[in-house]
Amino acid sequence: MLDTLAPPADGSAPALAAVLARAILSGQMPAGSDFPREKDLCERFAVSRNRLRNALASLVTTGLVERTAGRGSRVRDVTDWHLLDPMMSDWLAGLAHPDPRLVREIYAFRLSAEPQVAELAAMASDGHDLARLENAFAGMRGTAASGLHQQHAEHDVAFHQGIYQATHNLVWRQMGHLLRPSIIALIQHSQHHADSLEDSLERHRRVMEAIRLRQPETARQAARAVLERTATDLGLMPESTSPTEGYPA
Amino acid sequence: MLDTLAPPADGSAPALAAVLARAILSGQMPAGSDFPREKDLCERFAVSRNRLRNALASLVTTGLVERTAGRGSRVRDVTDWHLLDPMMSDWLAGLAHPDPRLVREIYAFRLSAEPQVAELAAMASDGHDLARLENAFAGMRGTAASGLHQQHAEHDVAFHQGIYQATHNLVWRQMGHLLRPSIIALIQHSQHHADSLEDSLERHRRVMEAIRLRQPETARQAARAVLERTATDLGLMPESTSPTEGYPA
DNA sequence: ATGATAGTTAATGTCAGACATTTTGCAAGA
DNA sequence: TCTTGCAAAATGTCTGACATTAACTATCAT
Numbered sequence: 060m061l062d063t064l065a066p067p068a069d070g071s072a073p074a075l076a077a078v079l080a081r082a083i084l085s086g087q088m089p090a091g092s093d094f095p096r097e098k099d100l101c102e103r104f105a106v107s108r109n110r111l112r113n114a115l116a117s118l119v120t121t122g123l124v125e126r127t128a129g130r131g132s133r134v135r136d137v138t139d140w141h142l143l144d145p146m147m148s149d150w151l152a153g154l155a156h157p158d159p160r161l162v163r164e165i166y167a168f169r170l171s172a173e174p175q176v177a178e179l180a181a182m183a184s185d186g187h188d189l190a191r192l193e194n195a196f197a198g199m200r201g202t203a204a205s206g207l208h209q210q211h212a213e214h215d216v217a218f219h220q221g222i223y224q225a226t227h228n229l230v231w232r233q234m235g236h237l238l239r240p241s242i243i244a245l246i247q248h249s250q251h252h253a254d255s256l257e258d259s260l261e262r263h264r265r266v267m268e269a270i271r272l273r274q275p276e277t278a279r280q281a282a283r284a285v286l287e288r289t290a291t292d293l294g295l296m297p298e299s300t301s302p303t304e305g306y307p308a
Numbered sequence: 309m310l311d312t313l314a315p316p317a318d319g320s321a322p323a324l325a326a327v328l329a330r331a332i333l334s335g336q337m338p339a340g341s342d343f344p345r346e347k348d349l350c351e352r353f354a355v356s357r358n359r360l361r362n363a364l365a366s367l368v369t370t371g372l373v374e375r376t377a378g379r380g381s382r383v384r385d386v387t388d389w390h391l392l393d394p395m396m397s398d399w400l401a402g403l404a405h406p407d408p409r410l411v412r413e414i415y416a417f418r419l420s421a422e423p424q425v426a427e428l429a430a431m432a433s434d435g436h437d438l439a440r441l442e443n444a445f446a447g448m449r450g451t452a453a454s455g456l457h458q459q460h461a462e463h464d465v466a467f468h469q470g471i472y473q474a475t476h477n478l479v480w481r482q483m484g485h486l487l488r489p490s491i492i493a494l495i496q497h498s499q500h501h502a503d504s505l506e507d508s509l510e511r512h513r514r515v516m517e518a519i520r521l522r523q524p525e526t527a528r529q530a531a532r533a534v535l536e537r538t539a540t541d542l543g544l545m546p547e548s549t550s551p552t553e554g555y556p557a
Numbered sequence: 558a559t560g561a562t563a564g565t566t567a568a569t570g571t572c573a574g575a576c577a578t579t580t581t582g583c584a585a586g587a
Numbered sequence: 588t589c590t591t592g593c594a595a596a597a598t599g600t601c602t603g604a605c606a607t608t609a610a611c612t613a614t615c616a617t
Contacts, residue, residue: 072570096597107572112598113365120369120395128598129580143392143482146369161478168479171428175420229410230417230486233392237479321599345568356601361569377569378608 075104076114080150083123083134086158094124094132121147137161143234151240162244163293165237170283170290172234173222177266177282180225181275188225192267195221199263203256212246218263222282225270245289259285324353325363329399332372332383335407343373343381370396386410392483400489414490416544419535421483422471426515426531427524429474437474441516444470448512452505461495467512471531474519494538508534 079100082088095103101111115132118124122141126132141147142165151157180188198214216239223235262285269278290296328349331337344352350360364381367373371390375381390396391414400406429437447463465488472484511534518527539545 098597109571109573113571116362116365117369120366120393122394126598127580128578129596131580131597138478138481140478141392141394141482142479143390144369145371145390164478168477171424171477171480172421175424179420228417228420229387229389229413230391231420232387233390347568358600358602362600375569376609377606378567378610380568380609 072110072113073117075106075110076117076146077150077153078104079114080118080121080123080147081154083118084150084154084158084161085156088134090134090136092134094118094134096131117146120144143237145236148236148240152243154240154244157240157244162241163295165241166245166286166290166293167295169237169241170286170295173219173286174279174283176226176231177222177270177278178275179228179231180222181270181273181278183227184225184270184273185227188221189267189271191221191224192218192270196260196263196267200260203260208246212242216242218267222266222270255288259288321359321362322366324355324359325366325395326399326402327353328363329367329370329372329396330403332367333399333403333407333410334405337383339383339385341383343383345380366395369393392486394485397485397489401492403489403493406489406493411490411493412542412544414486415494415535415538415542418486418490419532419539419544422468422535423528423532425475425480426471426519426527428477428480429471430519430522430524430527432476433474433519433522434476437470438516438520440470440473441467441519445509445512445516449509452509457495461491465491467516471515471519504537508537 088094097108097111097115100115101108104111115124115126119126120141121144122135122139124132125135125139137160142161151161195214195218199211199218202211202214219238219242220235223231223238226232262281265281266278266285269275269281287296337343346357346360346364349364350357353360364373364375368375369390370393371384371388373381374384391410400410444463444467448460448467451460451463468487468491469484472480472487475481511530514530515527515534518524518530536545
């Protein structure tokens with residue numbers, strides 16, 4: 060677990076917290092298992108107890124570990140993790156191989172939420188929001204053909220975050236933090252066919268247009284279309300595209 | 309601001325953090341203003357620098373304040389607050405007079421999200437989820453007539469949280485934390501007319517029934533109906549109940 | 558006068574060591 | 588067997604000193 064882990068390049072407290080967090084997020088440490096003692100971790104990473112405790116405090120506030128005096132630290136269950144904490148998003152985004160179940164959960168959320176978000180954006184956006192969207196879209200188009208996957212992903216993140224921002228709602232805005240880890244995790248496994256990228260671009264453009272023209276229902280459907288292909292790949296789409304009554308038990 | 313603030317009854321670090329946080333959340337300290345120095349706060353609350361720094365660390369992780377060495381601490385803007393942090397929810401829920409704008413923002417989110425949440429719940433809930441809902445509903449009914457507003461609110465929270473849980477999605481679940489502050493803040497100003505309570509109960513029951521019968525679309529509409537009255541009171545409802553295309557700029 | 562520069566001050570960040578508190582397990586005794 | 592008490596081990600807290608950073612200030616050269 061942690062024995063084979065590389066110490067952080069930067070010796071800062073946040074960097075140390077990221078290393079420890081990723082040991083849990085990568086799925087190696089089962090829920091309920093004991094987390095190493097302070098003393099051992101201090102020696103392992105050659106840091107003072109103070110710094111280490113600061114790092115551990117981050118793991119506690121994000122719900123990754125639970126500490127009790129006299130007892131020790133243990134890894135908490137996935138259901139207790141604060142996935143919406145921005146710190147958590149950073150850690151997840153930097154993960155080479157995030158837990159596929161986590162990726163699915165987050166994407167399932169986006170699939171159910173973003174159509175509504177786009178609808179709200181179409182009702183509440185202003186010129187500033189549209190400028191951000193256009194800028195991000197231009198960036199996506201500019202990095203589509205070439206092999207600049209990383210930069211393309213960043214513009215992709217900026218585009219979707221722009222939609223969340225355009226709702227002008229404090230809560231939805233905060234949720235935009237989830238986008239980076241979600242998008243970063245998915246570009247690893249996507250094909251990057253030229254035609255698929257063109258298609259994806261066109262779908263993004265339709266969302267932007269609907270928001271610009273203040274067509275909430277169109278924006279909702281366009282946002283859904285953006286997420287559909289990946290959702291199908293992840294096995295998240297039901298057979299019937301529209302939910303019907305009398306769903307079987 | 310903090311000079312006239314009562315020290316926490318319990319001397320624990322979380323309690324101290326709550327006191328400091330509420331000084332900001334109550335809206336007294338404007339964004340960008342300086343937060344008191346460690347030294348002063350230590351004297352004011354008669355705690356060691358260690359405890360105080362722990363408390364301040366909580367304010368930093370929730371995005372309430374920003375600290376830089378040599379410069380000091382300042383209050384951050386509302387848009388930077390991590391409203392989805394469970395700690396934040398606790399602080400908000402304990403607030404006697406939360407900022408009305410914040411209450412509105414959170415409720416506006418719920419109004420746009422909970423119909424979708426109920427729809428998901430109708431598709432994914434199991435017996436355990438339904439038992440929780442029934443239990444909470446029974447609690448609501450049992451405390452409706454009498455003057456047990458506090459307990460009624462708690463059952464109300466449990467009911468809505470049960471819906472979020474029933475989605476069986478990690479992200480939506482986390483969002484259930486927002487319910488307590490939202491509901492607690494709103495019972496203060498609601499009328500508690502007997503007929504209004506009866507009506508509210510009936511609307512809740514319909515949501516539960518739709519989830520039990522696995523009728524997603526019905527659940528969606530029922531959830532919307534639950535939120536509608538309060539939304540109107542808060543001025544969040546548009547004139548036309550269904551959004552139409554060509555929304556004017 | 559102005560601008561760069563070095564020193565001063567005041568705030569937060571870090572360290573080290575001792576001590577306090579809590580939990581757990583063990584062991585002796587009623 | 589149950590209880591009580593003790594000892595060990597972990598996290599939590601306190602204290603004082605020092606490090607680091609950022610803003611301010613005074614000085615000096617141009």
